[in-house]
Amino acid sequence: MDGFVSFMEAKFIPIASKIGAQRHLVAIRDAFMVTMPLMILGALAVMINNLPIPVFQDFMTSIFKGESWKGFGGSVWNGTFAILSVAIAFLVAYNLANHYGKDGVSAGTVSLASFFALGGATGMSSNGLFIALIVSLVSTELFVRLIGNEKLVIKMPDGVPPAVAKSFAALLPAMIIVSIFGLIAAIFAGFGVEDIITSFYDAVQAPFMGLASTYPAALLIAFITPFLWFFGLHGANMIDPFMQTINAPAIEANALAMSAGKAAPYIVNKPFIDVFVNLGGTGATLGLVIAIFLVGKKHESFSVVNKLSAGPGVFNINEPMLFGLPIVLNPIMFIPFILTPMVLVTTAYFSTKLGLVPAAISMPPWVTPPVLGGILATSSFRGGILAAVNLLISIIIYMPFVKISVIQELKREQRA
Numbered sequence: 001m002d003g004f005v006s007f008m009e010a011k012f013i014p015i016a017s018k019i020g021a022q023r024h025l026v027a028i029r030d031a032f033m034v035t036m037p038l039m040i041l042g043a044l045a046v047m048i049n050n051l052p053i054p055v056f057q058d059f060m061t062s063i064f065k066g067e068s069w070k071g072f073g074g075s076v077w078n079g080t081f082a083i084l085s086v087a088i089a090f091l092v093a094y095n096l097a098n099h100y101g102k103d104g105v106s107a108g109t110v111s112l113a114s115f116f117a118l119g120g121a122t123g124m125s126s127n128g129l130f131i132a133l134i135v136s137l138v139s140t141e142l143f144v145r146l147i148g149n150e151k152l153v154i155k156m157p158d159g160v161p162p163a164v165a166k167s168f169a170a171l172l173p174a175m176i177i178v179s180i181f182g183l184i185a186a187i188f189a190g191f192g193v194e195d196i197i198t199s200f201y202d203a204v205q206a207p208f209m210g211l212a213s214t215y216p217a218a219l220l221i222a223f224i225t226p227f228l229w230f231f232g233l234h235g236a237n238m239i240d241p242f243m244q245t246i247n248a249p250a251i252e253a254n255a256l257a258m259s260a261g262k263a264a265p266y267i268v269n270k271p272f273i274d275v276f277v278n279l280g281g282t283g284a285t286l287g288l289v290i291a292i293f294l295v296g297k298k299h300e301s302f303s304v305v306n307k308l309s310a311g312p313g314v315f316n317i318n319e320p321m322l323f324g325l326p327i328v329l330n331p332i333m334f335i336p337f338i339l340t341p342m343v344l345v346t347t348a349y350f351s352t353k354l355g356l357v358p359a360a361i362s363m364p365p366w367v368t369p370p371v372l373g374g375i376l377a378t379s380s381f382r383g384g385i386l387a388a389v390n391l392l393i394s395i396i397i398y399m400p401f402v403k404i405s406v407i408q409e410l411k412r413e414q415r416a
Contacts, residue, residue: 024137026095026099027096027099027137028133030091031087031092031094031095032244034087038081038087039080039081039247039363040365041080042081042252043081043361043363044362044363045080046255046361047362047379049070049259081125081248082124082125083125084129085115085120085125086112086132088129088132088133089111089115089136090109090112091136092137093108093111093112093136093137093143094107096137097140097143100140103170109174110139111143114180115128115132115181118197119195120197122195122198127197127205128197128201129245129248130201130204131197131200133245142176142180143170143174146172146173146176147170152172152173153172154172208246209249213267213268214268215346215350218267218272218273218345219345221243221345222277222342223338225239226341229327230338243273244270246266251269253265254360254361255361258358258361263359267349267352267353267359271360271362272348272352272377273345274316274368274377275360275364275374275376275377275387276386276390277341277344277390279390279394280314280318281317282318283337283340283341284390284391285309285318286318286370287393287395288321288327289310289321291395291399294395294399295399295402296405296406298406298410299405299410301409302325302406305325308324315367316369330405332401332404333401336397336398336401339397340393340394340398343393344394347386356382356386357385357386358380358382358383359378360377361377364377370388371384371391374387
């Protein structure tokens with residue numbers, strides 16, 4: 001194990017750190033962080049509209065003399081999921097331009113205009129998400145290079161307000177970039193592709209989401225995040241750009257399918273991972289907290305760290321445990337920290353696949369305590385039961401490793 005850790009520190013960590021700090025991935029991650037409240041609100045609104053409780057539905061229908069009460073959820077959806085791609089087109093460009101030290105607002109505006117020039121009006125919701133990401137990255141790279149070209153800068157006389165001067169500095173680059181995307185749309189139309197976004201969704205995005213919702217993909221997600229965390233890298237942040245590209249479309253598709261009385265098409269999405277796998281945080285460390293309370297009290301430092309970690313762990317914040325116990329670079333805890341999420345994703349995936357538990361259709365805040373999160377994400381108490389079962393499994397897996405750790409620490413202290 002020591003040789004493996006040394007090898008990873010020497011070869012893997014530097015590469016992973018560079019990937020985690022890569023400006024394009026950081027820009028995508030930060031953009032989705034901003035839109036997270038919108039996705040949570042939109043998912044909750046759809047969930048309320050379609051809550052599978054007949055008593056609730058009948059009560060609301062009787063009060064409003066029909067289904068007009070669902071207009072609230074529909075309006076909230078229009079202001080959240082229905083404009084998600086528009087928000088991402090602006091925010092990714094804004095963040096990326098800021099990383100380059102350029103005007104983020106101008107870059108975001110150009111990206112937004114380019115998105116609509118390419119046909120964004122037909123893909124404002126999550127079905128245009130991939131195109132929005134591509135357009136925002138490409139348009140910003142072009143903007144950063146063109147804005148620095150002195151031949152394209154319209155210089156204003158002294159005394160002109162800075163805001164006006166800045167807008168004229170971006171005028172020619174903006175015109176060039178938007179025209180390029182307009183030309184691309186015209187070329188595609190010439191070949192018979194009138195709706196680029198819908199065609200791209202059918203050809204690429206939908207198959208990719210289906211592939212990402214498979215069991216092997218879920219298993220890989222369950223493995224890679226704790227694996228990165230073991231070496232002190234924020235695994236969740238590093239894979240977040242990938243997760244978000246499948247997350248919003250999957251949640252929206254599941255919610256719309258449920259409202260139409262159909263089966264949810266996508267099992268794997270962010271709430272699925274949050275409420276069934278990351279119980280207490282990456283590695284399902286709430287199970288470790290409980291395991292230490294049960295069998296790790298003999299060691300004082302374990303007990304102290306555990307008490308400090310228990311409160312945050314209930315709300316899925318596990319940094320005190322990761323760095324306090326620690327789990328990071330702890331060879332004994334490496335096995336359960338990696339194994340537990342993979343076991344939990346297996347039970348959750350096949351429970352959903354077999355219809356024992358509904359698919360996740362809404363996105364509770366990630367700080368929602370386990371079990372409650374399972375109920376909210378699936379709009380069913382069966383989701384809470386599955387989360388409780390997975391929590392019990394995580395405790396069982398962690399317990400023998402806690403015992404081993406305590407024994408090893410006591411022997412080390414005796415030798416010292």
